[in-house]
Amino acid sequence: MFERNSGIPIDLGWVSRSCVNEQAVKGRIQDLLSSRFVHPDHQIDWLARSIQCIDLTTLAGDDCPSNVERLCSKAASPLSDNVIGSLGINHGLLTTGAVCVYPARVANACQGLKRIGTNIPVASVATGFPTGQTSLKIRIEEIKFAVKDGAKEIDIVINRELALGQKWGELYNELVEMRKACGESHMKSILAVGELCNLTNVYRASLVAMMAGSDFIKTSTGKETVNATLPIGLVMCRAIRAYNRKTGFKVGFKPAGGIRTSKDVIQWMTLMKEELGDEYLTPELFRIGASALLNDIERNIASHITGDYFLAEEMPMA
Incomplete structure (x- = not known):
């Protein structure tokens, strides 16, 4: 295990000096998409690995104890028994990274996971x-x-x-107070990148959030017009790398919003591997905020195993 990010005093000089070359960012992403490929023989392994990094999420106005408990069951058993058996994985070893709900549903999620007998953590949106x-x-x-x-x-x-x-000083002070309120619970800071106007603001907000002690930085709430995009992800990954070099702390990354397909998740995993290394393909440092993604991953894995095409409605829904 690595040392948890305790934060550092805010460095306004570092923040204000930071600027992003948006054309260079676009060029780097084009290079990644055109020159980095996961061989078809390995894609199933990548997809199975990605499941461990999913924060399986429900953030609906009609959430209730029963649908939260259903979500917990899916998080503990994300693939059907026959698919798990075909992959050679023992039952119960493959789970999602967390279950994510509103604060009012945290107790329901904790109870549901306890009944199942799993130690999957519960994540809650807040503030x-x-x-x-x-x-x-x-x-x-x-x-x-x-x-x-x-x-x-x-x-x-x-x-x-x-x-x-x-x-940035005021933002830092607010985040420090939030970090204190979290106590031993890890804090993921959502930047809402679609509302920050430009990539330089995304980079600066990433630095401030990490300086304040964030354990993860997260792209979006999923409610903005623009959510997780690869250029934004690249900028946040570069901020994570710069912060690590300066402080020695490893901060996790969580893209969220609009990641719905197996192709999407493989692209994000490729970005993580290329920019931050294999260590960032683990749930300790990489999470994906998603609700519909798991369904598509299961369809693709099942199709690979059986050779048949499956409709979304043929898969057990979260």
């Missing part, structure tokens, strides 16, 4: 998700509520007004 448009006091209380009910990971949203106004 006025998805907009963050509540007072800091209320945002802090929401974190404490989710932690008290058993959440081991807290996905907080940053204050976009402060980021857009380049008020």
Whole structure:
């Protein structure tokens, strides 16, 4: 295990000096997509590995104990028994990285996972998700509520007004308070990149979030017009790498929003491998926020094993 990111005093000089060459970013992504391929013989292994990095998510207004418990069952057994058997994986060894719900459903998720007998962590969105448009006091209380009910990971949203106004010191101070409220639970800071206007702001917000002690930085809530894209992911990965070189701390990365297909997830895993190394293909440092993705992965794995084509509705839904 690596040392948890404890954060550092904010370095406003480092933040203000940071700029992103957007054309260079686009060029790097084009190079990755055109020159890096996963051989078809290895794609199933990559897809099975990606399941371990999924934060299986439900964030719907009609969430209730029964559908959260169903989600927990799917997280503990993400592939059908015949597919698991064909892959040569013992039952119970392959699970998703976490189950992600609203704070009000954390207790339901913890109870559901306990009944199954799995130690999959529960992640909770918090701090006025998805907009963050509540007072800091209320945002802090929401974190404490989710932690008290058993959440081991807290996905907080940053204050976009402060980021857009380049008020990095104020943003840092808010995040430090949120990190304290998380206690032993890991904090994933959602940047809401689609609302930050440009890649330089994404890079700077990434640095500030890590300086404040974030265990992960996350692209999006999934509710913005623009969510996880590979150019944005590249910029955030470069910030993670720069922070690691300067501080020695490894910070995880979580793309979320719009990652729905097996092709999507292989592209993201390729980015992680190329930019941050094989260590970032593990759930300790890489998570994918998704709800529909697992269904597509199971379809592709089942098709590879049987040679048949499966419709989405033929797979057990999360």
